[in-house]
Amino acid sequence: MSTGQQQRTLSDAALRLAEERSRPTVLELRKVGCAYEKGRPAIADMSFSVREGEILCLLGPSGCGKTTTLRAIAGFEPVSAGAIYLAGRLVSSPDTLVPTEQRHVGMVFQEYALFPHLRVIENVAFGLQHLPADQRKAQVRTMLDMVGLTELERRYPHELSGGQQQRVALARALVQKPVVLLLDEPFSSLDPDMTGKMREDLRDLLMHTKTTAVLVTHDHEEAFAMADRIAVLNNGCLEQFDTPEAIYHTPATPFVADFVGQAxxxxxxxxxxxxxxxxxxxxxxxxxxxxxxxxxxxxxxxxxxxxxxxxxxxxxxxxxxxxxxxxxxxxxxxxxxxxxxxxxxxxxxxxxxxxxxxxxxxxxxxxxxxxxxxx
Amino acid sequence: MNMVVRQTFPTSLSVIALTVAGLICLPLLFIGYLALSADPSVWGRLWDTRIPELLLNTGALALGVSIGTLLLGVSLAWLVVRYEFVGRSVWEWALVLPLAMPTYVLAYLYTYLLGAGGPVEHLWQWWAGPEARVLSPYSFTGATLVMTLDTFPFVYLLTRAALLNVNVSFEEVARACGASRLSVWRRVTLPLLRPAIVAGLSLVILYVVSDFGAVSLLRYQTFTYAVYQQVTGRYDQTAAAVLSLLLVFFALIFLITERWFRRRSRFYQTTGRYRTSPRQPCGPLGATLITAYLALVLGASFGIPAWLLIQWTVSATAEGAVDARFFGFVWNSVALSGLAATAAVLIGTPLAYLANRWPSKLNVACLQAAYAGYVLPGPVGALAILILASHLIPFWYGTVLVLIIAYVVHFLPAGLQTMEPALQQITPNLEEASRSLGLGTFRTLRHVTLPLVKGGFIAAWVLMFLQCIKELPATLLLRPVGFDTLAVRVWLEASEEYFQLAAPSALLIVIVALPALLLLVSKDWRAA
Amino acid sequence: MHPLRPILRPLLLLLLAIGLVPFTATDGMAADQLVVYSGRAERLIKPVLDAFQAKTGIQVNLLSSGTTEIVNRLQAEGDRTTADVFLTNDAGSLERARELSLLLPLELANIEQAIPASFRALDNSWVGLSGRFWVLVYNTGLLKPAEVRSILDLADQRWKGKIAIPNAGSEYLQAGVSVIKAVYGDDRTQQFLTGLRDNAGTSVYGKSSQIVDAIAKGQVAMGLVNHYYLYRYVSDHPDAPLALSMLDQQAGGMGAIMNVAGVGIVKHSRHVDAAKRLVEFLASREGQKLFADLNKEYPLHPDVLADPALPKRESFRAATVPLTKLGELREPTMALIERAGLR
Missing domain, CATH: 2.40.50.140 (Nucleic acid-binding proteins)
Structure with missing residues (x-):
């Protein structure tokens, strides 16, 4: 188990939970279903909600539909049943699909998807074209500073290490001040040696910026280390939606029991x-x-x-x-x-x-x- | 104010792709229909009179050129990769230069060089007496020589690349097992090079069977030349269609066989870390011999021809051959090729985009269809479009449009090969990332997709543009009234043996072809 | 916004722009312009057309191509053709164009006076302009004139490897074989062609000028070409060891094979008046003299004299097969040529 989790005691978590319960809901999925398509697992009857400032992990084995869920939230996948609400607004339903660019979500892809033809600073400024130049510059500077990339701002993506690329992707998404930040397996393409430090940094950054985040992972340790609440998915269905502690100690199904640790x-x-x-x-x-x-x-x-x-x-x-x-x-x-x-x-x-x-x-x-x- | 966006554009794009693919396949299908619906007596007559000879000639030429290019290509690659001598890296580059000479240019220069009373004969007579004759360029040997000199760089390039990739450990292991140098070469190195050599040779063979320029100027009867003669010499074009279908059929069989062999030899590819063989230094004698050999080959294939072209261009210019009319031909070539390359890029984009982003069976099939131009040798494609145009769109027959269609059908495969990797490097995630940052579809296209594919698309455009500039048979058969291009001028002047008048156009074609050649070669060049 | 808008729009514009090319080309053609489709070597016809242009101010646009190609093209273009005049060097092809109704029958009194009826189509759809004879050119160092009398002698085995012939696509070879076929019948013609093919071997040329050149250089002893190629070569190389022999002049022989170069007005021409002026010019004394002087052809106008270097027209006989028959003989002749394996 990572140090992050050990530092937190159960009572702290309970306190925080109580405080968090009073916060408004930012994202809500109501009985969402996505039909099966080639190369994409289906999901069915998916319901959960995320409160402001909360970090939610979608946890499950590959092919369980967690990435599909994330992409449905982002608006890349149409839903065939149910509804998705972002900041109280209906964004997805069988006959509504608000395009991604109008949803104000931030997205960090598994391979980061940095624009290879743009420098670090241009990547981060990419979504700020609507701002006047000086404002844009100031925001980008602040963000680069926050993720510690100021020195590397003139570099191209291929000149960066994996961890640096992740930080650029984060900065690019966060500078938009997204309603919710979506992260698809953000640590999977990093050297395992550095993921521990990266997790801490990411969690600190999200807390610091008070960002609501949904993170997809197949690694329960990562979920435990990062999440306020975890949604365990299997075969396109939600198996359990609870705090990390509850998921570990009182798993709702044998699948959950087995998936989140030795049982x-x-x-x-x-x-x-x-x-x-x-x-x-x-x-x-x-x-x-x-x-x-x-x-x-x-x-x-x-x-x-x-x-x-x-x-x-x-x-x-x-x-x-x-x-x-x-x-x-x-x-x-x-x-x-x-x-x-x-x-x-x-x-x-x-x-x-x-x-x-x-x-x-x-x-x-x-x-x-x-x-x-x-x- | 929720905006409903259904992802319909792939389907409407599909319609475009399907139409384009259909149009591209139409000529081939029409030729097939015409040939197969021909009176059996036409087939019988052709079988009795032409087909065996054409098969034999075409086959013999392909075989002869294969042997020639094999010997030249492999030996040259071996020398520049495994030996160290003065000027080695210059030779390594220079050996690709012959690819800049269209076959008809080299053929026309050799009709002069080897022709009666030409410089080679003079030299030979000075040595062997006044009655001595050199081999006629208008013969099997002549055609083989010209085609070999023009195409050996294919084998050279691929063998060279493979040699650089051969892991020297294999050879060292073999030596440690007690094998002699020769035996190592035969049992280890050669099998490792075989896939590259076979790939090079298959390029050469495809090039030879679809060549029209050299065989027509050297009057060597192959399928392409026979098709051309049938088209221009007969009122009834059924016979031309029959010969064309046969040629396409053989080309297909060849391609399929080649692919089959290549799949079997996949395990030869070495992966992982490797060490390349160190170059062997050679003494002054060795260096002299190697340099002499390289100079002989490069001189015969590029040096002397280029020098002749320059000399003739100078004298033709002095006689006023480079006049307004000449610049008219230049303009025709440039405008026509520019239009055709632009059209091909525009037409290829939806095909390549769909097949790579939504690889449904239909979309992939459309893209594959666009590659059909590969099995349509120049005169055959031109004939197909000529017949089709005269039947379906007679009012466009003899206009630039028909010629542009022919160019697009013929050169789109080459363009697609450059465009596809450009599109493939943009993962869907990049476009999605842009949309998650608030950019709509159109702005995503402008800020992400286009900047990323720009390089590849420009390269494809340049490539197709230069291919069009060189194109001969389709231009000959389909050009509009009084619309001559540089390539056509070279061929017309050369076939009447106005050698000097052909030179300025030919030289311009070669000069224009050089940058494209370097662009192509440098893409995979590894100066080890 | 449709994602492909930016791609589609230029594509449409491009197609429009290209589609417009043929129409603008047609519409922009003023009345004092003519489009001439010519199957004759450009070098031979351009000076004559230049003279016409200089005289009348009518601009002539010339498309030079193969004769058969032009007939095919005229047929495909139909009433949308931009061509006004079809000019070529083979009566068979002209007759073929007439059969396909590609040409406009003419009623021009001065032409009927200028050119004898045997050198015109029955309805004057085409008019012969200059005569040429298929002759044997030989290297005086390699052959004596008396050795070959009839064209059929060329099939004799003793000439193996000594004779150069034009390729099977050349219209005057086709016309020549048509004449032989009309005179001697299929079997003898076939025999002749097979022998000729074996004797020629690889000496099959695309251009007559190349044949004369090869003979002059002694690569072959003799060759079959139209007579003027010899004179054109000799004017550049006065010392060339070349001579000419009119064949089949012996008693009862069929006579020398004759063909004409001629001209017709394209049926769907939009500039018939200007086209008529060109035809009249070509048939006039002035035009005929140009053919005679520049090209060393036999003018068909009875009052215009051939170049003095040429054998006097009265000194030899021509074969009596009517030119108008060459059209209908064309396809059977081609079948014969192909069966004999000529290239």
């Missing part, structure tokens, strides 16, 4: 009001009927192990990850759970261990209908 699913049975499993009892929080077969979602950080000779669970493998050791534990039934231990706890493979499960939330899914979640 094991241990079968259990509802007996006498509790969930009985191989690794212990769990509260039947959502009130499944007696005799229901369920699965319990377990995250590695909820499982603690202690070597114990009389236990039947055994260590199958250890992966050293620097900050932690990730153990794979084989249960007698053949099921497997993972446990995250400190990097100094080193046990050899084959050691019998005792499991201690300490979960703040118990997440249960029905065994037979894993796609129909409860809890």
């Amino acid at each position: 094991d699913f241990i079968p259990g049975l509802v007996e006498n009001g509790t969930v009985m499993t191989e690794i212990g009892e769990f509260p039947n929080q959502v009130g499944y009927q007696e005799g229901t077969k369920v699965v319990v979602m377990i995250r590695p950080d909820d499982v603690h192990i202690e070597p114990s000779d009389h236990c039947t669970a055994r260590i199958l493998a250890r992966q050293f990850r620097g900050s932690e050791n990730l153990y794979t534990i084989g249960l007698p039934s053949g099921h497997v759970v993972h446990s995250s231990e400190s990097s100094t706890s080193v046990y050899p493979v084959g050691t019998p261990v005792e499991l201690q499960v300490i979960a703040t939330h118990t997440v249960l899914f029905e065994q037979d209908h894993p796609r129909k979640p409860k809890g």
